[in-house]
Amino acid sequence: IAMAATRNVMRAVRVFEFGGPEVLKLHSDVLIPDPKENQVLIKVHACGVNPVETYIRSGSYTRKPALPYTPGTDVAGVVESVGEHVTAFKKGDRVFTVGTISGGYADYAVAAANKVFPLSDKLDFRQGAAIGIPYFTAYRALCQKGRAKAGESVLVHGASGGVGIATCQIARACGLKVLGTAGTEEGMNMVLRNGAHQAFNHREANYIDKIKVCMWMKGVDIIIEMLSNVNLAADLQLLSCAGRVMVVGCRGPVEINPRDTMSKESSIIGVSLFLATEEEMHECATAALDGIEAGWLKPVVGSEYPLEKVVKAHEDIIHCSGARGKMVLLP
Secondary structure (H helix, E strand, C coil): CHHHHHHCEEEEEEECCCCCHHHEEEEEEEECCCCCCCEEEEEEEEEECCHHHHHHHHCCCCCCCCCCECCCCCEEEEEEEECCCCCCCCCCCEEEECCCCCCCCECEEEEEHHHEEECCCCCCHHHHCCCHHHHHHHHHHHHHHCCCCCCCEEEEECCCEHHHHHHHHHHHHCCCEEEEEECCHHHHHHHHHCCCCEEEECCCCCHHHHHHHHCCCCCEEEEEECCHHHHHHHHHHHEEEEEEEEECCCCCCCCCCCHHHHCCCCEEEECCHHHCCHHHHHHHHHHHHHHHHHCCCCCCEEEEEEHHHHHHHHHHHHHCCCCCEEEEEEC
16 A cells, blocks of 8 residues: 555655745655646656746746746656647657646656657757757747848857757757857857857957957847846947847846947847747747757757755856756756
């Protein structure tokens, strides 16, 4: 009887109050959720960690889940069971998600069937957990909101993290001239290996001048910005006429001079994957699946943590010295 009882429970990270990383608590007696209509239950092999999950956990983000909750959206694993009306997946299928209902920092996760996608044998589970938010956000920023065209130039500011690498790969595949910044030599090399034509160290005092020279002082057409509270004012100086800054990440306010937008008729555009319509999400998914098939979409996995070290993962994703690929949790 004891054996039967324990089979229905799993380990999952739970958040009972908003706050610092220490509010993430690993519990080993959480009930395994049942997939309802149009839902899929996945045995989680890896789960991506995204900066936005730290903002949500702290309570500072615009979207606040009802407490208690389990964080995590990008899981990769194997279908354990499916709810009614699910025909696209069956037990044993390898899949990845771009959203979960029950939370991905766990041994099992339930997701809506329309947020679940087949995981190619070309990628392992850790790479599968690095697709969802990073590649869908990168595609949304670059193509859906940034209206990127072949022949244009893009500067990816903070290019060595999950979204940054995804943007470099997509931009290169779409025929753009790709420039990337990173904070370490290792990060810059990673950016160059993943589609950037040139890489710059954003810790160097004169790196902006180097970018201007590289672009023959014409400026760049699109900037994908991961840390707009630090870089936005400088970004406006780097844009070409009708250039646009896509704000993907921000950790606080910033002071800019709006005149800098007038002189070039440039735009600052916020990007939020949470606001994408079902149609737009389908377009992101199609682009990602095509990229995997074609072989240019290759997620780079960085730091790996067991579920027990989730607190450290949340500390490191905000405070580490330089991103190097996508951070994942391994249940």
